Amino acid sequence: MSRRSGAQPRWNRAESMKRYSLFTLARESLRRHRAWTGAWRFPSLKPRYRVAIVGGGGHGLATAYYLAKLHGVRDVVVLEKGWIGGGNTGRNTTIIRSNYQLDDNARFYEHSLRLWEGLSRDLNYNVMFSQRGVVNLAHSDTQMDAFARRGNRMRLNGIDSELLDRDAVAKYAPLLDTSDNARFPVLGGLLQGRGGVARHDAVAWGYARAADALGVDIVQNCEVTGFRIDGGCVTGVETTRGAIEVERVGVAVAGNSGRVAGLADVTLPIESHVLQAFVTEPVKPLLHHVVTSGAIHCYISQTDKGEVLLGGDLDGYNSYAQRGNLPVIEHVSQAAVAMYPALSRLRVMRSWGGVMDMTMDGSPIIGKTPIENLFINGGWCYGGFKATPGSGWVFAHTIAHGEPHELNAGYGLDRFATGRTLDENGAGPTPNAH
Amino acid sequence: MLLIPCPHCGERAQVEFAYGGDATKRRPADGAPDEAWYEYVYLRGNPRGPHREWWLHHGGCGRWIRVIRDTATHAVLGAEPAIDSRDSGVVPGGSASGEPREEEGGGPPAAPVPPPRRDTGAGEG
Ligand SMILES: Cc1cc2nc3c(=O)[nH]c(=O)nc-3n(C[C@H](O)[C@H](O)[C@H](O)COP(=O)(O)OP(=O)(O)OC[C@H]3O[C@@H](n4cnc5c(N)ncnc54)[C@H](O)[C@@H]3O)c2cc1C
Ligand SMILES: [Zn+2]
Numbered sequence: 001m002s003r004r005s006g007a008q009p010r011w012n013r014a015e016s017m018k019r020y021s022l023f024t025l026a027r028e029s030l031r032r033h034r035a036w037t038g039a040w041r042f043p044s045l046k047p048r049y050r051v052a053i054v055g056g057g058g059h060g061l062a063t064a065y066y067l068a069k070l071h072g073v074r075d076v077v078v079l080e081k082g083w084i085g086g087g088n089t090g091r092n093t094t095i096i097r098s099n100y101q102l103d104d105n106a107r108f109y110e111h112s113l114r115l116w117e118g119l120s121r122d123l124n125y126n127v128m129f130s131q132r133g134v135v136n137l138a139h140s141d142t143q144m145d146a147f148a149r150r151g152n153r154m155r156l157n158g159i160d161s162e163l164l165d166r167d168a169v170a171k172y173a174p175l176l177d178t179s180d181n182a183r184f185p186v187l188g189g190l191l192q193g194r195g196g197v198a199r200h201d202a203v204a205w206g207y208a209r210a211a212d213a214l215g216v217d218i219v220q221n222c223e224v225t226g227f228r229i230d231g232g233c234v235t236g237v238e239t240t241r242g243a244i245e246v247e248r249v250g251v252a253v254a255g256n257s258g259r260v261a262g263l264a265d266v267t268l269p270i271e272s273h274v275l276q277a278f279v280t281e282p283v284k285p286l287l288h289h290v291v292t293s294g295a296i297h298c299y300i301s302q303t304d305k306g307e308v309l310l311g312g313d314l315d316g317y318n319s320y321a322q323r324g325n326l327p328v329i330e331h332v333s334q335a336a337v338a339m340y341p342a343l344s345r346l347r348v349m350r351s352w353g354g355v356m357d358m359t360m361d362g363s364p365i366i367g368k369t370p371i372e373n374l375f376i377n378g379g380w381c382y383g384g385f386k387a388t389p390g391s392g393w394v395f396a397h398t399i400a401h402g403e404p405h406e407l408n409a410g411y412g413l414d415r416f417a418t419g420r421t422l423d424e425n426g427a428g429p430t431p432n433a434h
Numbered sequence: 435m436l437l438i439p440c441p442h443c444g445e446r447a448q449v450e451f452a453y454g455g456d457a458t459k460r461r462p463a464d465g466a467p468d469e470a471w472y473e474y475v476y477l478r479g480n481p482r483g484p485h486r487e488w489w490l491h492h493g494g495c496g497r498w499i500r501v502i503r504d505t506a507t508h509a510v511l512g513a514e515p516a517i518d519s520r521d522s523g524v525v526p527g528g529s530a531s532g533e534p535r536e537e538e539g540g541g542p543p544a545a546p547v548p549p550p551r552r553d554t555g556a557g558e559g
Binding site for chain 2: 095097136258259270271294299316317318319320321326383430
């Protein structure tokens with residue numbers, strides 16, 4: 001970032017407050033932290049922008065940041081109906097990995113993982129990315145074979161993977177029940193050592209702050225209620241704070257993709273479903289990695305606050321409710337205790353849900369729509385948090401150039417009609433099975 | 435817990451049912467153009483509000499039923515029997531006879547939605 005360029009003296013107070021460092025932290029602590037300023041502005045809506053991004057989640061904010069930083073498009077507004085990061089960005093279990101098999105997915109998610117690796121430095125904001133490793137457990141010979149194949153396919157795409165046998169899993173995750181008596185005996189696992197977790201809110205805040213510093217307006221409490229379309233081309237956006245003129249629009253509203261696309265009369269191959277997660281009371285560090293079992297529908301890690309964070313499958317029915325029902329929580333709790341008997345006496349503190357944009361093949365949609373200059377980024381299913389940097393990066397390219405980058409060329413909305421779907425799971429057009 | 439009023443068995447807990455998705459899709463006639471199949475296989479209205487949807491009462495009568503449920507509140511607004519082969523001459527999941535149907539929507543899915551397969555990446559967060 002070029003904030004220090006120009007004639008500004010380096011020690012100019014207002015300027016140096018903007019850049020976080022050990023030095024500013026030490027200096028401000030001597031001043032009793034009274035002089036910190038907000039990390040981004042609260043501008044009012046201008047009548048006209050070059051680009052409007054709908055949705056102030058991680059994806060929308062990252063898109064705005066990369067538009068400003070890499071494509072020189074700074075006349076950008078992010079329109080958020082609530083507060084930034086209050087959607088799925090602030091509700092997810094933050095697992096980051098790139099262990100995909102299909103080439104399009106592997107390349108895209110690996111690109112995203114590489115961006116994660118430099119993100120805190122790039123944004124000058126600590127997103128607390130912790131590459132503590134993600135292991136997926138296998139409970140059958142078939143699964144071991146599938147994992148061997150998946151690991152090999154990852155390696156062919158230059159992505160780290162390691163097939164672990166049962167002893168190696170036991171060593172890696174000592175509290176995991178790997179005994180013969182386990183409810184779901186563990187045969188081994190597939191490890192991605194570079195995978196891990198990050199602090200969800202910090203991702204939204206870090207991108208917001210960095211985008212704001214480059215001139216992007218972030219307007220919260222501003223819901224998009226319609227699009228102005230002239231001769232098949234979007235020319236404006238209607239919001240609860242008035243209408244604006246725009247040249248291009250990027251929609252990144254996750255679970256609300258269908259609704260917002262519907263404002264432009266575009267129907268998407270997406271169903272909205274609720275996914276829940278929950279945390280236990282905080283305890284001392286006991287889980288050092290992310291451990292997942294697709295077969296018994298449970299993923300588990302420990303937050304930096306000490307809570308054990310648990311997630312599983314969708315509730316399974318269409319929902320916009322941002323809350324789910326108890327059967328899934330019961331199921332995930334049972335699975336977690338079967339995997340980690342030591343957790344059995346922890347109390348659950350709170351649970352929540354988010355609206356998942358489930359596509360018909362389980363892969364995202366990033367590209368053009370039938371409306372000219374209206375671009376869509378959605379269909380993130382369970383896994384969009386890990387995609388945040390990569391998604392913003394390719395979406396910014398797509399909006400700036402009017403054409404997808406090669407990394408998202410396979411994610412076009414037209415792939416369903418042409419039959420070139422990206423069905424990692426082989427589940428077919430049943431959104432709740434991806 | 436959702437309580438679903440099965441027209442055959444009465445009100446039962448959600449765990450007795452499997453979800454079958456949007457019940458408003460109509461299967462195109464054989465030989466319909468590709469766009470019709472694309473629309474049927476892939477596109478969904480995905481409303482926020484009342485949604486007409488299939489549920490299979492596997493823990494009870496074993497029949498497909500049609501439920502109207504609000505996707506914003508989860509309130510179950512009603513349920514009705516599915517038309518099956520006995521009363522419409524239409525095989526579940528398809529229009530073998532190609533006859534027009536009286537009611538909105540086609541038959542229920544041919545089989546319950548398969549349980550998620552978990553050998554690969556999805557469902558792992
Ligand atoms: C419980 C749970 C666990 C998850 N676990 C993982 C995980 O472990 N790993 C992983 O990679 N992913 C995970 N995900 C998925 C991930 O959270 C999402 O895919 C990702 O955060 C989507 O980011 P986003 O920026 O697109 O969406 P969001 O953060 O949801 O942002 C979209 C924004 O658009 C706004 N909006 C909507 N409609 C309008 C409108 N009309 N006008 C203006 N603004 C609007 C919303 O208010 C929202 O802030 C999980 C999700 C959930 C719910
Ligand atoms: Zn019944």
